Structures are given as structure tokens and as C-alpha cells.
Amino acid sequence: MSDTQNFAPGARRFGRVNWLGLQTLAQREILRFANVWTQTLLAPLVTAGLFLLIFTIAIGPRRGDVMGVPFTTFIAPGILMMTVIQNAFANTSSSIMISKTQGNIVDTLMPPLSAGELVLGYLAGGVARGLVVAVAIGIALVAVLGIVPAHPLGALAFVLLGGAFLSALGILAGIYAQKFDQMAAITNFIVTPLAFLSGTFYSVEALPSGLYQVTHLNPVFYLIDGVRWGVIGVSDSPPLLGFAVALAATLAACLAAWHMFRRGYRLKS
Template identity: 65%
Template sequence: MERTEMGVRRFGRINWLGSYTLAQRETRRFLNVYSQTIIAPLINAALFMVIFAIAIGSRRGEVMGVPFMTFLAPGLLTMTVIQNAFANTSSSLTSAKVMGNIVDTLMPPLSPAEITFGYLFGAVARGTIVALAITVGVWLFLGIVPQSPLWMLVFVVVGSVFMGALGMVAAIFANKFDQLATISNFVVTPLSFLSGTFYSIEALPPVMQAMSHANPFFYIIDGVRYGMIGVSDSSPWQGLWIASLAAALVVALVWHWVRIGYRLKS
């Protein structure tokens, strides 16, 4: 019988099969209820666009040299993406903790990095699909074609990773759905609304502009806006660096908590 050296898993340094299986589970989880996870966000974004078009429309004038509805579309797209990426990991992990089947994820031969990757893959997949669906809708009804698709994709992915990891942080910390809802309602939603989704931060007082520049949500929204319509409040390179750093820090925190089993094994 072949023996395995100490410190080396029988699956190798990376359990590719296990990582793929977990990623596939997290992806199938939201695809099985696509009417709630993909179609519903698309309808919500469309309703926002209709409401703003009726309530404000052409009376708002141009923002940063483009019509208001054109300016608004990338903000709504990004807000929808980050909220769905957060919801994918937070709901999955919280459900596993509440129902007591988190052991099914912790017991298989998966490292903390592989578990983190599996959950984040589902968040990125859901965020990217939602972004694609809204982009098609914006093109059909507003005629907006992404100016820099690669920039847009990069910020959608980075934003999904950041929010997916933040969802895992919230789910690990929360012991019930009420606590998770509190984090979502009083942290995620306000930050996504107050990060340049509906306005340019140039219209804000200096103090609030400084606060916005310390908010990773702002750079994610601003980066997607640059990729979609070619205008932004800040340099896309600066935004990518700050958003990537924020995502890396939150992912590192998730990895550490999974490694020590913080609020997962007790």
C-alpha cells in the first residue's frame, strides 16, 4: 500500500476535485432558483431606472458630461452586483450554520483556502451573470455599449470578491438570520447607496468627498462606471489598487477565521 509523506495530502497540495465540487455547489445553488437570484435583481434594476426616468428624467441635466440616465445605469448595475455577491455567500454560510450542516463543508479534505475559494467562486459567478444580464438590458433599452469591457469586467470581479468575502465575514459572525439582516440593512445597503451610485461625489461637501475616497464601495462603482461609459470621479488604476487591497484584506480575514474555526466549529 502506497504511503503518503507527512504534511502531504493524498489529493496533492491543492484538492482540485474538492475545490471544483464546492464551487459547483455554490454556483448551482443560485442557478437552481434563478428567478430569485438573477431575474429578480434585473427587474429591480429596471424598476429603479423607470422610477428615476419618470421622477427626474431630462430635468436633471447632464452629470459629468453625460445624460443623467446614462450616468445612473452603471451605478445601479454595480449596486445590484455587490448586493447579490454579498447575499450569495452570506445566505449560504448562514444557512449551513443555522441548519447544522456546516460540518459537511468543514469535514471533507479541503484546506481553508480551498473552502474560501469555493464560496467566493459562487459569489463571483452570480455577480458576473447579474452584471451581464443588466448590461444587455441597458444596451437594449438605453443603447449604452460598454466603452471598456475589460475594465468593467475587472471591477465586477474584484467587487464580487470583496463583497463575497464580506458576506462570509458577516455569516461567520452571525449566529442567526436576524443578525445577518442587521449587517446587510445597516452596513451594506447604506454604503452601496452612499458611494456615488446616484450622484457624482463632486457634488458633495469636501468632508463627505474625503469620506467617499476612504470607501472601497465608491471605487468599485466608479470603476464600473468608467468601464461602461468612459467617465469616472477618480483614476481607474487608483480605484483598482484600493479595491483589490480591500478585497485581499477581507479575504485574508476570512481565510484566517476558517483556518481557526472561529464561530464555525463551536
């Protein structure tokens, strides 16, 4: 069997990983956002700070405690996770979309990388961006609000899982969308509502019965709730249940992304 056949996408199995290619793709995706850090890292931090400031000024003094903690403390972890998932999604979706529109996606598809390695490489960039944003916001929460994480490892686990889930969704969106208009529609009508309507700024216990049930079908709710538990020690649902649901959703999204890469769906003319 020739070397070309030996490295055909999808042909390899566990134990035969192109580590150099995977590392190169991951480094490329990380350098993509690091080189324009004012846009990809600084801007989200400013936005998160503005969200926290505006809600604190407008609602905080009158809202009182939520689940036994001050309103500002309650919404801070939700804003952190909302920023993480938005940036993780943007990193992978924009990378693939730009490569497709510029016609250089072939530079990623031609090297001897399997579908699984492509997924992992793109995921690395999205998760890294989300993690950097989370750490920066976490430091700000400690310095400004004095919030010390109640379960730091638990918070980290949910941040990594949230970054992976939305990075995988970003891969799906980037592959599916053929125009930037379609990508904007996915962001505005799917990703943003998922982030805002998942208990970011409120406890789901206050919702009517119907909305309460619908919210519990949303994996992002469990991510936000899990980070809230990790940061301030309170949550609307059991953390283990939330982790299990979010993990299952992440694996499903990654599997769908693997399938798209393996088929070359909307990637090969």
C-alpha cells in the same frame, strides 16, 4: 503521515491543492443560486430595472447632464454594480448562514479542504452570481438605452473585483452572524449604505468637503466609479487608483475570511 493528517485544513501549501474538492464546492455554490434563478437572478434584474425607471421618470428630465452625459446614462453603471455587489454578498452570506443554522456546515468543514480552498470555493459562487447579473443588465443597457461599453475589459475587471470583495465580506458576515437577525442588521446597516452612498446615483464632486473625503475611504465607491468608467468612459477618480484600492480591500477581506476558516471561528462547537 496518514492521509487524514496529510489533508488537515491549513496543513497544505502552494502546489498541493485539492482541485476536485475545490471544484465540487464551487459547483455546489453555483448550483445553489442557479436552481432558484427566479429569486437569485430574475428578481435582481427586475429591481435594477425599477430603480432605473423610477429615477429616470422622477429626476431624469429635470436633472440634465451629469459629467457630460445624460442622467439616466450616468446612473446606469452604478445600478449595475450595486446589483452585483448585493447579490455577491447575499450568495456567500446566506450559504454559510443557512448551513450553520441547519447544522450541516460540518459537511463543508469535514472534507479535506484547506481554509484557502474554502474561501475560493465560496468566492466562486458569489462572483459567478454577480457576473451573470452584470451580463444580463449590461445586455439590457445596450438594448434599451443603447449604451455600448467604452472600456469593456475594464468594466469586466471591476465587476469581477466587486463580486470578489463583497463575496469575501459575505463570508465574514456569514461566519460572524449567529442569527438571521444579526445578518439582517449587517445587510441593512453596513452593506446597503455602502452601496447607496458610494456615488451610485450622483457624482461625488457635488458633495460637501467632509462627505467627499469620507466617500473616498469607501472601497465600494471605487468599484462603482470604476464600472462607470468602463461603461461610459467617465469617472470621479483615476481608474488605476480605484482598482488598486479595491484590490487591496478584496485581498484584506479574503485574508480575514481565510483566518476565520483556519481558526474555525464560530463554526466549530
